[in-house]
Amino acid sequence: MRYRRGLACLLLGLVGCSSATTPTSQLQPTTNVIAVEPTSLPAATIIPTVAATMAPSPEVMSELLPQPLYAISSQPNGVQIMRLETDGNTLTSITNEPNGVFDYHVSTLGQIAYIADNDLILVDGLGQNRQILVDGPTINPQADTNIMHRDQLNTPRWSPDGSSIAFSWGGLQIYNLITGEQTMLQPHTSSSDSALADIYDYSVLYGPNSWSPDGTTILANAGFVPEGGNLVLFDLATSEPLTITIDGNYPCCHAAWEPDGSAINVTNEAFGMFPTGWWHINPSTGESKALIDGDNVEPFQPVSSVFMQPDGSHLAFVGTVNSSDPMQISAPLTLSQVGLDGTIRALRQDSQTVGSVLWSPDGSGAVIVPSMMAETQLQWVPSNASPVANLALSGANMQWATTLDQ
Template sequence: MKNVWYFGWLIIFLLTSCISAPSQPTPPPTATPSGEVATATPIVQPITTPTASPTAPPTVIAAATIPAPVYLIENDQVMRLEPDGQRLTQITYEPQPVRDMSVAANGTLVYLTGNDLVALDGNGRRVIFSEQAITNPRISPDGQRIVYHLANPAPGLINGRADSPAGVYLSQITGGRPELVIADDPVPETPDMENPAWRYIPVAWSPTGDRLLLYAVMQPEIGIPGGEAVIIGPDGQIVRAFSCCEEELWSVDGRDLAVAGGGPGPDIRFGLYLINADDGSETALLSADETTIPLVRAPQRLADGFVYAFVEMVPTTVYSWEYPFRPFMSRISDNGQITPLRPEPLTEPIAVLWDAQARGALIRFATTDPLIWLPTDPTLPPQPTIATGFAFTWVPDADPVARDCASFSPLSPQTDAARRYDPAVADIQARLAILGFDPGPADGLFGPTTARAVHTFRAAAGLPEGETIDCAAWQELFRRSTTP
C-alpha cells in the first residue's frame, strides 16, 4: 500500500510543489546567544487594537465569551489574552524574540529565545539548555520533562558517545545533560521512496503524559506532502502510522489521534482519519469516493466523545487544487455523520485551538489578522479579539507561581568588579519597571539603582527588608507582573 502512496508523492512532485496546510508563523532563530552580553533591553510591548476587520460574520463583539485565558507569542514575547478578548498581559521580558513555547498543566512555561531553552514559573527564569538550532520544545503535562529537536548538536552531548546525532532530545526541568530520544536518519543524497530516511519533529505529549507524539518527515525534503505519525509509549515502545499532512491532534482522553487528510491544495489523500494510540490502527471517518472529496481542517476529539473539525464536502466534478475552501464548523460522529454547528461558511482556518468542552474554537483565518473566538452555539456571535499572534494555547488552571523554591537561585546586587550581564536580572528589571519601581535601564546589570528598586518593592510587598530577589520576592514580583 505504501508503494502506491510513494508513487502518488512522486507524481505530485512532478506536477507541482506542495501547498501544505499553513502552520503558525515562527520568527527565524537568531544566531546570537542571550548569554553574558546584552544585545537589547527586554521588550515591553504597547497594546494596540488591530485595524483589520475579522472574516467570520457577523462581527459583533460580545463580552467575556472565551472560556479561559490564552497564551500566545505576539510582538516577540509571550502574552496572555484575557477571556474578554480585549486585553493582553505581557508574560516574558526577553532581549531577543521568543520564537516557540509550550506550557505544562502545572503552569510551567518553557520557550525558546536566542539559543536558550528557558523555563519560567515560581522557581524563577532559568535556562534549561543552550544549543544552536533548538526547535519545537514540548513540555510534559506534569512539567518535569521537555523534548525538543536539535539539528546540529555539539559533539559529546550524550554520555558515553563521542558523536551527537541530530534528533529529538529530552531534558529534565531541573536541567542537566539531555538524553537522546530518537536520532534522525542520515540524509541521503537522493530521496529513496521505498526506504525513506526520516527526520523527527516533536508535536505533543498525550494529555496523560505517558506518550509522546512525533511527526516523521522524509529526508531530504522535496516538497511532497505526507509522512508518519510516530508515538513513543510506555517503556519506549514505538507505534508508527501513515499521516498526511497537517499536525495531528490528541483526543482529550488520549486514546487516539485525529488526522486531517489534507485540503485544500495538492495532497495524497483527503478526509478525516483516527489513529489508535495503542497499536497505530487507522479508522476513516470521512474519505473520498467517486462523487465527493471531503476537505477537513483541524480535527480533534473533545470531551463529549465527538470529533470537531472544519469540513466541506466538495463534488469531484468541481474540485481543483485552486478550489476556494469554504468549510463549516462541524461535529462528526464515529459513524461519519456530519452535523454543521453554525450556518455560515467560513474562510480557510489556518490555526485552530478547540475548547475541550466543545464550547467553541479560537481561530486564525487566512484572510484576517485578529484571532476570532467562534462559539459552537450558533445563537452566539463570533468574538473578534485584539490578538494577532501565533502558537496559542490555553492557560492552565494551575498557579504557575506556587512552587517550593527548591531550585530557585537568588539574585543579589553585583559588585563593580563582578558586574556582568544576566538575562534573569534584565527580566526582573523589566518587571519592576512595569510595576512602577524604577530599576534604571533594563541592562541586565544588578547595580545600585536596581538594588534600591528591589528594596522599595520588598517594602511595598510586605517582605523583609533587603536588596536581594529571593524566592519569596520573585514569586511576588512574578505574580504582580503577570496578573491583569
C-alpha cells in the same frame, strides 16, 4: 480521486521541507544516550509551582473567552508570546526576547517553555522567573542547512504531568525538570544516500509532536531531507519506533490524541499534496481508518481539527466541495458536530477559511486563525449561533493559559 493542486512544500513544523518516502531501515531504534556531558547540565532543582509564582491576571470587565489565551505574535515588538485575557481585548507581552521567540508550549501547571536565541527557556504564566534550562550553541544567521539541522533547538512539548519537556536538538530529546537530566531518545539519522550525502548530513530529522495523555508515548515528526516526512510513535519504555502512514502517504496536517489515548486523530483541510479528510490512528498498531474520506467520495469533505465531547461525538470544521466547484487549495469550513454514527450536523450557518484551530476545553467554541498562510487577526467562533468575535490579537500557535490564578 479529486485532482489536488500540488503545494510547493509543506513545512513539517519540525525542521522545514522533507521527501515523501524513506527506507524503513532509517527508523530503527537506537540506544538511549546522554545528549550532553553531565557536568554541563544545570544542578537538579525542584521547579517552583505556578501557583507559587504566578501573579493574578489583570481584571477584565467582560468574559468572551473561557480562559486567557496565548499566541505568538509579531506585534507590537517582534515575534513574542502574547497573552490575551478573557475579555478578548486586554493584552500582555509575556516575553521580550531581543531576537524573538521561535516556538513555545504551555504545561498543565501553567509554566511556559520556549525557544529563544537557541536556548530552551522556562517562565511562569506571566513571563516571570525566567531560567535557561538548555543553553544551545550560537548559530550564525548565515549558517548552512546542515549546521541548522544539527544545532537548532525547536518544538518544546511538555509531558502531561509537567515534569519533562521533549524537544528537538540533534534528534528527539527529553529534559527532566526534577533531575536536570537530558536524554536523547532518537538522534537524527545520518545520510547514507550517496547522491545526497555530499549535500545533506542527515536524511531524517526528529522532533516531538505531542505526548500521549498517559505520558508513556511520544508522537514525533520525522522530517525527511530534503522534503516529506512521517509521524512516528516512540514507546518511552522501550524506545521502539512505530511509523504511521495513511495509504502510504504522510499523515498531515493536524494530529491530536483522543483524551483517553485510544486513538490519534489526523485531519487535513487543504487540497494539495496530502489527502484531505479525517483518520483515526491506532497508537498500538499504527493502522489508520478513514472516518471522513475527503478526497475520494463526492461530495469531498475537507476537515480541520476535531475535538471529542463527553458523549463521544466530535466537533470539527468541515467543508463540502463538489467536482464541479472551482478548484481551490482551502474550502470554507463550517463548525459542525460529527456523531458516533458518522452523521455531520452543522452547528452554525456561516463558514470560515480556517488555518489552525484551538478548541475550548469545554467545547463552547474555538479560536481560529482565519487564513492558511499568514498571521492574521484571531477569531472566536462559538459552537452555537452566537456571532463570531474578532480578538485584539493577530498571531498563530494559540494555546490556553492554565487558570490556577483564578
